[in-house]
Amino acid sequence: MPRTVPRREALHQATMSRRIATIQDFDVGDEIAWGSLATISVATHKRTGKVYALKVLNKMHLARKKMVRSAMMEKEALVTLCSRPELHPGIVRLHYCFHDPVNLFFVLDLAPNGDLKEMVLKNGPLSLECARFYTAQMVDAILFMHKAGVVHRDIKPENCLLDESMRIKVADFGSAYVNPDLETYRTSTFVGTAMFISPEMLSRSKCDPKGPDIWAIGVCLFFYLFGTYPFAAATDYLVMERIKKLDYAVPEGCEPEPADLIKKLLVSDPADRLGMKPHSSPKALRDHAFFAGPEKIEWEKLWECPVPKIEPNPALKGQQPEDKNEDDLLAKFEELQLVHDDNLN
Incomplete structure (x- = not known):
């Protein structure tokens, strides 16, 4: 042998x-x-x-x-x-x-075009076509990792780099969990970034180790479409409290397909999350209506098809994301007016 x-x-x-x-x-x-x-x-x-x-x-x-x-x-x-x-x-x-x-x-690999967070902060919330394309690329890469026995555990837009053709490359595996057997439930380790951390990590519950990556896809899609995070708050503690309570709302006017996908991914129990066993599967995630819309995702051609034009969501055009670019804030520094108060003398 x-x-x-x-x-x-x-x-x-x-x-x-x-x-x-x-x-x-x-x-x-x-x-x-x-x-x-x-x-x-x-x-x-x-x-x-x-x-x-x-x-x-x-x-x-x-x-x-x-x-x-x-x-x-x-x-x-x-x-x-x-x-x-x-x-x-x-x-x-x-x-x-x-x-x-x-x-x-x-x-x-060198990814010379920044990352998806930078793209959203620069251009504003993405068009539905762009959000669909980049979410599909994330889904495809994450499902491949899981099949290979790797859970990323820190999926977020800034870890989705953009290569020379403006396609993503998932990076930064410092929080990863590697095990050829990802079907065995295990106690969740507290790792990752507050805005994207899943409820099972906060509760340290024993569950499917792939769950945090699937949860993070929903948080990322929310960010691509609205330029902010579903559980945004003043401190990490308050963010995590909102996550525990599942305290978020999809903004009015959101198309029904992405709204439905977000709601099926941001589910407290990972066993009930779209794409997760026992009640769902990776195929069900790929087959969701959001990926089967007018600009249907052809999964076999996803990495060769033309990249959609990078443009903001027309419904939210002109709105600034909550997490403003630091350079933009610093550029306004000189606009601040110094007010002289005689009472201070």
Whole structure:
């Protein structure tokens, strides 16, 4: 009988089968993004001339923040997804992974057109056609991940990057859960971003681990259509209280199909959520009327079909999203008038 390779060993072998790289193999250019744990720069491979995104994580900083496990989980999730016989076009690909005494380095697909959050903040709520297209791409990528044994657990518009053709690439797998058996119920771990966290994560209930990703699709669709979040509040605590109570409303005037999809995704019990067993299925999610409208989604051609023109929702044109771009706010700084009050002298 052939020797069975343990899962972690198989992942290590898949990584090591690639040519070993070092930072000296790349010309590192400008920083294009940064966060609390990592910086991302454009990097050109000297030998091939290919251009990538270089994600750099400082080891000392990771240890201080107790986020070493998160970096290891990101690598494991990406290696799992990149080691499959078929690669999904909607998931960022890990090309090289290496480290030096100071930093960890991930060499990833470059997505040069920002992300879906940035697009909505810049253009306003998306047209129905755009919202349908990008939600369908999210659904397709997420269902592929689940089939591969990966749950993202931090699905949100800013983790849906836009490539050179304006199609999405899901990124940032630092909160991922990897297990070839995603059918076994488990206690939900509290991870992710407050606006997108699911009720079962808040209650730490034992349930289907795929549920938080499916819930997040509903929150994202709401954001694409209305430029705000269904459970928006002044603090994360208040956001989570609203999520526990399922305290949200679809704005009046919303088309019935997207309204119905949002309501069937934002369901407290994951077992009753569209796309989730035992009462539904991934096929039922794909077959929802929102994806079968006038601009019907052809799932087999989703990643080759023309990208719809990026335009705002005509019904909400001129309205500003609640989460305004910081640059827009700073641009208004000089417009503030200084009022002199003689009573202060």
